[in-house]
Amino acid sequence: MRKGNLLWLCIATTLILTNVVMSQDPDRNPDERQRKAELRERRERRGRAGQERLKTFIMERLDSLLQQVGESIGQRYELEETTVNQLRRAVRESVENQLNQERDMMRSFVGAARDGGMQMLEMLLSQPNCRAALAKHLNGKQFQDYLDFLKARGQREQRAVNRQLTALIDQQLSLTSNQREKVEQMLVTETSDGWPSMDTLTMTSKEAINLVHQNHTGQIDGIFSQKQSKIWQRLVTPSKDGETEWRAKDENDLKARFHKAEVEIAEAVKAGRITKKQADERLEALRRRLGAEEDDDLDEDEHRIQFRKAEAEITEAVKAGRITKKQADERLEALRRRLRAEERNQRDPTIMKENENASQNTAKLIAEAQLAAHTEQLGPLDERASRRLALVSKGVVEQFLETQDEWKDPTSSDDITNHPLYQQTIEDVLSEDTFDQYKAYQEERLAFRQKVSRDLVVASLDRHLLLGENQRKHLEVITGMVNMWQPAPIASGKTLTPVHTLIQLSEQLNSEALSPWQWERFSPIIEEFQEWTSNNDVNRRR
Known part of the structure; x- marks a missing residue:
């Protein structure tokens, strides 16, 4: 009897375990099998929907582009409208077929x-x-001509960028014409992909120097004189004189740690060790790292909560294709500037004062080096002239620094070598013939900057708007007139920046100068740069 009960118990246990295993096996359990099938179908449906959205976005942008390209090709080669329409359809069908057959190409096309x-x-x-x-739809000669036309556009753009970088370096180092040629040639020889022309429009001289330094370390040193090299080193390496060390009272306090790092990064930017873009990336990485820790005061701060919310919205806008990555970065940078302004009152005034003193000391050393390098271009001087220029230079540096404020980069726009007292002293100590040679040198530098500014604006628009040859020549004429309208540019020692040249150019264009597609792309750029210049003007008045 006991053995029989044990047998039945074993049988019952086996049946129970068998049912459990079968219920967990999707191949034997219809309900589980159906649930997994439905889940897989939903995922596939979402994936297909996402692919369709991407494809729709690509084809919409393609149709818009082909409208402009078709008109441009038709005008260039005097094609009939029927041929142009056939060309558009052929390219469109080719892209659509490729997207249908090669799903991996979708993301490449989206960018x-x-x-x-x-x-x-x-x-x-x-x-x-x-x-x-x-x-x-083009004969062999036309097709090759069109490829050459596009290649020439890219070459003009990169040459304009290289010359702008050279002009920005010249603004700091007072280069000779021979040195400018060597710098430009070095950039042409060593640069492979280059930098986008639109990004170069707003680049400061310090950013240009750091960019060239990072990509051409050791290759450019032989071009400069000893005095010019001092300026270069001051702008690309930190100054040890007057640097301050910030110590938080509580090293475990997260907000204090962030503040300490923020001060150090800001000092690195002002000293020229890193670019502004690199600083933003480091601060963002620091925020993410601190955000992972518990009880993070930064995350609990109301302003930063708003920033995170806006950041998420901007990220979603990029994913949805409503804005470009560049536009997103610019909007985030504007938010960061506003956030820093709101937090400025919370900072330790003692620390801010120490940081300001260190920055002023660095600016003083750079300004002194700039005057010394510029004086070198005057040629051999007698002892009396050298002493007088050295004495005047000290006063000029003091006056120059007094005109700067915390919002204004003393190396970005104003040129200390154009200071009236310094220029008057040069005229006083030089002979008439030598001063005429100096004036010719200055006029050559400023004329170079003017032409570079014009060429960069036209090259940037040429790439962004896909200008026709006649359109490009028309813009070249207008930008030349814009520079002529500026009152006494050579005498004042100043030239229009590329951004101001672009804005003034936009004011001279009539509605027929660009196609509807080109206006649609051009108008947001002008609005963006007008806002940029307005913000800079406001910051400088604070």
């Missing part, structure tokens, strides 16, 4: 579609099927 201009056109021409579709 180019966000730009919607030259980047997307280059993407199209990199695809054999698209090139074949274009070549089918």
Whole structure:
């Protein structure tokens, strides 16, 4: 009897375990199998919907681009409208077929579609099927001419960027014409991909020097004189004189630790060790690291909560294709500036004063080096002239620094070598012939900057708006007139910046100068730069 009960118990246990295993096995459990199938179907449906949204976005941007490209090609080669429409359809069908057959290409096209201009056109021409579709409706000579036309546009753009970098370096170091040629040639030889021309429009001289230094370390040193090298080193390496060390009262306090790092990073930017973009990246990385710790005061701060919310919204806008990555970065930077302004009152005034003193000392050393390098361009001087210029230079540096404020980078726009007292002293100590040579040197430098500014603006618009040849020549004429309208540019020692040249150019364009597609891309740029200049003017008046 006992053995029988034990047998039945074993049988019952086996049946129970079998049912449990079967219920957990999706191959044997219909309900579990159906649940997993539905889940897989939902994922696939979401994936297909996402792919369709991306494809729709790409095709919409493609249609807009092909409208402009078709008109441009039709005008350039005097094609009939029927041929132009066939060309558009052929390229469109080629892209659509490729997206349907090669899903992996979707993301590559999305990045180019966000730009919607030259980047997307280059993407199209990199695809054999698209090139074949274009070549089918152009004869061999026309097709090669169009490729050469696009290549020349890229070469003009990169040359304009290299010359702008050279002009910004010249603004700090007072280069000779021979030195400018060597710097430009070095950039042409060593630069492969180059930098976007639109980004260069607002670049400061300090940012240009750091950019060149980071990409051409050791290659540019032989071009400069000893005095010029001192300026270069001051701008790309930290000054040990007057540097302050910030110590938090409580090293475990997260907000204090962030504040300490923020002060150090700000000092590194002002000393020229890192660029502003690098500083923002380091601060953002620091925020993310601190945000992972418990009881983070920064995350609990109301202003920073608002910043995080806005940051998330901007990120979503990029993913949805409503704005570009560049626009997102600019909006985030504007938010960071506002956040820093709101937090400024919470900072330790003693620390801020120490930091300000260190920055002023660095600026003083740079200004002194700039005057010394510029004086070197005057040639050999007698002892009396040298002493007088040295004495005047000290006073000029003091006056120059007094005109600067915390918002204004003393190395970005104003040129200390144009100080009236310094210029008058040069005229007093030089002979008439030597002073005429000096004036010619100054006029050559300023004329170079003017032309560089004009060329950079036109090259930037050429790439962004896909200008036709006649349009580009028309803009070149207008930018030349813009510089002429500036009152006594050479006599004042100043030239229009690329941004101001661009804004004044926009005021001279009539509605027929650009196509609707080009106006749609041009107007936001002008609004953006007008806001940028307005913000800079407000900051300088504070």
